[in-house]
Amino acid sequence: MINVLIVDDEPFIRQGLLLLMDWNAMGFQICGEASNGVQALECIRAVKPDLVISDIKMPEMDGMQLAKIIYEQYGGEMKMVLLSGFYEFEYAKQAIKYQVNDYILKPIVKDELQQVLEAFRDFFRERTEEKRHQEKQEQIVLAQHVQSILLGTADEDTVDHVQSLYGTATRYRCLMIETESEQEKQQTEGCLHVEAALNQKYAGYVLKSFTGEKNRVLHIVTDLLLKQEAVSLEQYVTRLYTELSRIQSAAIAIYAGREVNRLEELHESYYSCGKIKSLRFFSAYGPIYYFEHMDTGVFNNQPAGREKQLFDGLIRAIEEHRTEDIRGHAQAVFQFFLEERIEPGIVGIHLHYLAYTLLGLVNRDDSDLSLDGEWMQSTFLQENYAMLSMEENIDNLCEFSYKCAEKLKERQKWNAMGVLARVEAYIHEHYMDNISLKLLGEQFYMNSAYLGQIFKKHYGVSFSDYLNQIRIEEATRLLRRTDYRVYEIAVMVGYRDSDYFINRFEKIRGETPAQYRKRAQAMHTAD
Incomplete structure (x- = not known):
């Protein structure tokens, strides 16, 4: 709908205009009325109409003065149609100067007003489409520029262009936001909702993943943005997590990269997001991860040798159905990984070994492991260990171990x-x-x-x-x-x-x- 403000000092003229046209049928809606230019400016600031239809002769501030202010303050963004009881060439000259769309003589003829409105409607729609197309092109160019900054390949002109849009910001940080779901469709659709929601509020600060991930959106946060929002980084990210979780069904994980002081250093923050994600396995936090909270020390790529002893302890507890001891053994396994700084990929190999050792224990009298396919869809077997926090992995291992213990007890009973x-x-x-x-x-x-x-x-x-x-x-x-x-x-x-x-x-x-x-x-x- 096109919003219209009617300004005239005669109430019956205003009422007559309301009744003269079927505004909604034509794609218009009356968003306000005013009896003079002063009141009109107050309405304009409040509702920002697309079109102002105003009489010229009014007390306090006439229509021509109003047209001058609208032209000076809003340029071509807000259009105007003037009404007058008589034609004067001087008025027409001024109207042209202030880019008034049209000039209608009173008494108002319905067909003439309808013609003016239809012409404006066509113009408005065309301008809106052009504006949308231009904004889209500008967003594409901006996204390409921000992408080159994140990759560390931007030249000086590119950095200057983005800096001009980011204003006087002096601190920058990249957020990597990911949707997580066992169903790929839900994950992808969730990501589209996240991207749309962010672009609605922070266009120019949002970027699709450019490395192929369909569940990832990048969001640039500056100190200026946080100042405008009047919140700290933690408050902003927490609020963002809550809002994004509410609009879609997939789980959300947010990785807040390292803060940098120059726009051209933003690639360091972007790459630190990936490092945070690889360290998520060792984190007790989540689903929001901050670079400053993570231990980024060097990983150990060599097996330490003690893992088999820890695995054996867990296996014995399962075999003997000592379920009260299972969590303690699971915690000991992951605490060992943490203390020894075992690289997540190596941890994954160990956990796969443990998982299939337990499966072998439970199913060793069965030649067909698929007999209990639903049971084998355990979260511990399906999840990517490196993408979960330590607590999540411990919970999944415990749940799998409890199932193994119960299954073993049941099988032992029958055997x-x-x-x-x-x-x-x-x-x-x-x-x-x-x-x-x-x-x-x-x-x-x-x-x-x-x-x-x-x-x-x-x-x-x-x-x-x-x-x-x-x-x-x-x-x-x-x-x-x-x-x-x-x-x-x-x-x-x-x-x-x-x-x-x-x-x-x-x-x-x-x-x-x-x-x-x-x-x-x-x-x-x-x-």
């Missing part, structure tokens, strides 16, 4: 009976060897502590007591049917210490091996 049958057969076949729960756990891919628990629950005795019973039972058979010496039988049934064998035998049978053999032989003779 327990089958495993116990194989364990029992193995014990009967290898009782004479040096077997233990640890060995059986490795043999049958089961945590030894858990195996001991289900063994005792099923058989009513501990593994060691069960093994001793099997060995002593075999020893009684050998004592009855062979002439082997006691110490020889001890070795044959798995005891390396004959005294310990005798002690175990007496505890189970209530007599020593010699006493048992003697009694057995006596019973055989009596038969």
